[in-house]
Amino acid sequence: MNLNEIFEYQIVIKECHLDSFGHVNNxxxxxxxxxxxxxFITKNGFxxxxxxxxQVGPVLLxxxxxxxxxxxxxxxxxxxxxxxxxxxxxMMVLDQKMIKADGKIASEAVFTVGxxxxxxxxxxxxxxxxxxxxxxxxP
Numbered sequence: 001m002n003l004n005e006i007f008e009y010q011i012v013i014k015e016c017h018l019d020s021f022g023h024v025n026n027x028x029x030x031x032x033x034x035x036x037x038x039x040f041i042t043k044n045g046f047x048x049x050x051x052x053x054x055q056v057g058p059v060l061l062x063x064x065x066x067x068x069x070x071x072x073x074x075x076x077x078x079x080x081x082x083x084x085x086x087x088x089x090x091m092m093v094l095d096q097k098m099i100k101a102d103g104k105i106a107s108e109a110v111f112t113v114g115x116x117x118x119x120x121x122x123x124x125x126x127x128x129x130x131x132x133x134x135x136x137x138x139p
Contacts, residue, residue, distance in 0.1 A: 004083045005135025011076070013075045029109070033079065036081055037081060044135070045129060056116065057116060059123075060111055061091065067107055068104075068105050079097070082094070082095050084110075091115075092126070092136075093110060093113075096108070096110075
């Protein structure tokens with residue numbers, strides 16, 4: 001059972017998010033998931049200023065996105081994010097999902113995230129500030 005914190009981010013879908021079919025464009029899903037991630041890590045003390053200052057931060061290593069139901073213009077959705085698993089001291093798995101107003105899941109995504117040192121250009125051990133920012137509960 002996952003006891004890590006669940007973060008929620010609400011967004012209204014707008015015309016700029018849509019494709020020619022009138023629903024959210026597939027590439028926009030990834031962008032919205034990233035927007036939600038930036039929201040919770042910034043609120044938890046690990047925003048862009050910290051990343052640029054310390055020259056360490058998250059890097060995506062893998063992603064899988066599933067499209068369950070279409071999302072249309074002006075719908076309000078909630079993006080839920082939760083760290084599912086710590087794979088190693090350098091990598092973790094983050095689950096995200098988009099939930100429609102009726103509670104149905106529109107999309108699910110799984111991201112493998114590494115902790116990256118921009119000076120050394122390699123993955124490094126995640127620091128406690130980062131683990132706190134992504135809601136990892138201590139054992």
